[in-house]
Amino acid sequence: MSKIRTLRRAAAVGATALALGAGLATSATAAELRPIGPNSSATVKDPCGYYDWGMYRHCDGGSGSTVMLDVQDIFRNIYHVCVRPGVTNLQGGIRWRVIDAWWNGGVGCVPGFYGQA
Numbered sequence: 001m002s003k004i005r006t007l008r009r010a011a012a013v014g015a016t017a018l019a020l021g022a023g024l025a026t027s028a029t030a031a032e033l034r035p036i037g038p039n040s041s042a043t044v045k046d047p048c049g050y051y052d053w054g055m056y057r058h059c060d061g062g063s064g065s066t067v068m069l070d071v072q073d074i075f076r077n078i079y080h081v082c083v084r085p086g087v088t089n090l091q092g093g094i095r096w097r098v099i100d101a102w103w104n105g106g107v108g109c110v111p112g113f114y115g116q117a
Contacts, residue, residue, distance in 0.1 A: 050101040050102065054089055055089055056083060057088075058084065058086060068080055068081075068103070069081050071098055071101040072099055080115065081093075082106070
């Protein structure tokens with residue numbers, strides 16, 4: 001009888017430890033995924049470049065440079081958009097869903113939508 005009680009107690013302690021460990025892991029993950037700026041939904045773990053539904057993160061290493069991008073919509077049309085460092089929503093000005101974007105080599109442009117290529 002005492003052996004069964006000991007096994008139950010060990011199982012309860014193990015389950016509690018597992019739940020606490022999961023809670024600590026969740027809070028650490030939430031801390032790592034803090035927003036970068038006050039108006040940004042991007043987080044520290046977001047990659048540089050095109051990453052999510054028309055979003056582009058320009059990582060400039062602190063230089064403040066702007067870059068010209070080629071932005072592609074769902075029908076493979078290409079548009080030019082200049083972005084500053086940080087996260088930019090590329091969908092503005094483009095009628096159809098943006099599916100990709102890449103740096104085309106241009107630097108030092110004025111941020112904004114430049115139209116179809």
